[in-house]
Structure formats: structure tokens, C-alpha cells
Amino acid sequence: DAKTTQPNSMESNEEEPVHLPCNHSTISGTDYIHWYRQLPSQGPEYVIHGLTSNVNNRMASLAIAEDRKSSTLILHRATLRDAAVYYCILRDNSGGSNYKLTFGKGTLLTVNP
Amino acid sequence: DTGVSQDPRHKITKRGQNVTFRCDPISEHNRLYWYRQTLGQGPEFLTYFQNEAQLEKSRLLSDRFSAERPKGSFSTLEIQRTEQGDSAMYLCASSLMGGQPQHFGDGTRLSIL
Numbered sequence: 001d002a003k004t005t006q007p008n009s010m011e012s013n014e015e016e017p018v019h020l021p022c023n024h025s026t027i028s029g030t031d032y033i034h035w036y037r038q039l040p041s042q043g044p045e046y047v048i049h050g051l052t053s054n055v056n057n058r059m060a061s062l063a064i065a066e067d068r069k070s071s072t073l074i075l076h077r078a079t080l081r082d083a084a085v086y087y088c089i090l091r092d093n094s095g096g097s098n099y100k101l102t103f104g105k106g107t108l109l110t111v112n113p
Numbered sequence: 114d115t116g117v118s119q120d121p122r123h124k125i126t127k128r129g130q131n132v133t134f135r136c137d138p139i140s141e142h143n144r145l146y147w148y149r150q151t152l153g154q155g156p157e158f159l160t161y162f163q164n165e166a167q168l169e170k171s172r173l174l175s176d177r178f179s180a181e182r183p184k185g186s187f188s189t190l191e192i193q194r195t196e197q198g199d200s201a202m203y204l205c206a207s208s209l210m211g212g213q214p215q216h217f218g219d220g221t222r223l224s225i226l
Binding site: 087104106 | 148153154155156157158168212216218219
């Protein structure tokens, strides 16, 4: 699986936007960019995914660079409940290798009141 | 709540004992996954099922580990002759099909005395 690089930690203030970066310079054409987050004492939770175009859902937005070598997860208005570890994962949707998620260490997001 | 449920949430056992964990996936999901997570690390893939068939096993899954999914519904993960290094959070996830987002349970935390 292609590797992703994320900052170990980031800090934000409540009600402000948060931009979580992810570098994936070795991404292949069939790799989707997935984001999951893990709140304390819980299992990971799906946030969003995309291939080439920017994506929006009720939780977040995903901005994908034109060359696809990086992406940014955007939380438009951080709340205390958004404090979690955020994982950026590349997932090859071609053939039989789409069964697993390969997690790194992720970015620990702290949200200050 | 119709999410993924895992039982027990916590298990404390002595080294050398056998333990079994249960996972109940979302009912219409035909794929079920097991991951293991140690402190400070992201989850690591162990194995997955499509319906009742176990299709892939990680090298992390030693001979002491066995997983089953009879009738393609719930799954069990058994660890025989537990060792200190087995202490971890064991996470179960399910998805409708390959490539779809995985939905995680809140895990079983195993502590080996």
C-alpha cells in the first residue's frame, strides 16, 4: 500500500476551521484517499473519501491536489467533539486489494475551548 | 443502535489462558474484518471474511489465533495460550462490499496479567 505522511499533532480553537494535511507522493491512479477518525475509547469512524475531485459531506470536506500527491481534510467549524486522531489512508479499489485499511499513526487533533 | 457491536468490552486474563471475542456486524454487511491496535499506533489488519469464507490472513495472525464466521453472521476471534504481547485493543469492522467504508465497533481491550 502507498504510504501517507501526516503531522503527529495539530491544535485548533473551537468554532474555527481546521485544515488537516496529508502527503501521499507515491499515490497510484487507482488509489482512493480515505479519511477516518478515532475518538478516545472508540473504534475508528469513516469521515470521507475521494479519488480526484474535491468532496463534501455533512462531516467534512476533502480537498485533493491536482497532481493527487497531497490532500487536506477540512473541518469547517471545529467543536470539542472533533478532538480525535485523524487517519489519512490510501485504498486501492482495483482488483482484490481493496479489503483492508492500512493505518499510520495519524494526526492527533486537539480542540481548545 | 444497529452498528457493529463487540463483546466483551474488556477482558483481563492470565498469561497462558485462552480467550474468545465476539463481533456482531451490521446485519446486511457481507464483509467482516478484524484489526488489532496497540497503544499509540493505528489499527493493524488481521483477517477478513466475505460471508462465511475467510479470504485473507495477515502474518500478524499467528497459529495461536483463529477466527470464524459461521453462517456469515457474527464472528469470533480466539487466542490460545495468551502471551504478554497479545495485550491490545481488538477491533471488528464490517462493510457492505469491498471498497465501501468500513464501520467499526468500539473494540475489546485485552489485558494479559
